[in-house]
Amino acid sequence: MLLLLTATIWGVAFVAQSVGMEYVGPLTFNCVRSLIGGLVLIPCIWFLGRMERQRGEKKKESQDGKKERKDLLAGGVLCGILLCVASNFQQMGIVYTSVGKAGFITACYIIIVPVLGIFLRRRCGLNVWLGVLFALTGLYFLCVKGAASDMEVERLVSWLPIGKGEVLLMICALLFSLHILVIDYFTVRADGVKMSCIQFFVCGILSGLGMLLAEEPQVAEILRAWQPILYAGVMSCGVAYTLQIVGQKGMNPTVASLILSLESVISVLAGMVLLSQKLTRWEILGCVLMFVAIILAQLPGNKKARSEKARRE
Secondary structure, three states, X not given: OHHHHHHHHHHHHHHHHHHHOOOOOHHHHHHHHHHHHHHHHHXXXXXXXXXXXXXXXOOOOOOOHHHHHHHHHHHHHHHHHHHXXXXXXXXXXXXXXXXXXXXXXXXXXXXXXXXXXXXXXXXXXXXXXXXXXXXXXXXXXXXXXXXXHHOOHHHEOOOOOOEHHHHHHHHHHHHHHHHHHHHHHHOOOOOHHHHHHHHHHHHHHHHHHHHHHHOOOOHHHHHHOHHHHHHHHHHHHHHHHHHHHHHOOOOOHHHHHHHHOHHHHHHHHHHHHHHOOOOOHHHHHHHHHHHHHHHHHOOHHHHHHHHHHHHHO
């Protein structure tokens, strides 16, 4: 349920990202929203710590305390670097394509995660692979069938059958796949909320450096985009990415990626409602297939894979 809520927040965030690009550059947008996300989590960390003290809970003294702090810092920095690069590729890709397509192409990580997982000796059940097959088919109907009727000629890359925005978003999907696997590794070794806070500040600082080098940020333009930036910072960053880290704890990363891919369906619906973007019949079919993929991933056949993961840990 936490991952489903995460997907919902992210799906609507595609609208905020698209609108925000009308005022500021991608690096500026990601810098400000990431710093806001990190700041939002500081009082959350304080509040959670206070609740633990009120319940009389005390952290166990451990000889591995130093190692835990290193894992927290390493996890936060690595997640922040991957988040920075992935989110900026995504932000640039949104400029060249629709909100719905951006959501679905970003969701290609549901295909990449299990493939990368093979190299990490992770096994997935048959239902998960069937879900990946359905999801891949859904992406085809959205990106290929849907694009054939409305892709603008001037956006085509001469040596590729898809547009520039789609290429950027495919790179983004690969980077988010790595982000999911890094979270899977560190989430059992460090505090999820604190790690999320670190990753946002790392992402914000790196995006800020790029902003100063490649863009000309203006305070007036940032203030004009305050609504989409605030939603992306507080909800998409501060709330959703933290829910991802907490909700993904102990879960097979392939199953987690399939649930999170529901953001693509929600992004299409949000684009229809908030931006009056329309769906073709192929895009509707793609949404249906993506939903079937998510359901398949949650069937009982995955219990064996989860138990194997638990034994390894």
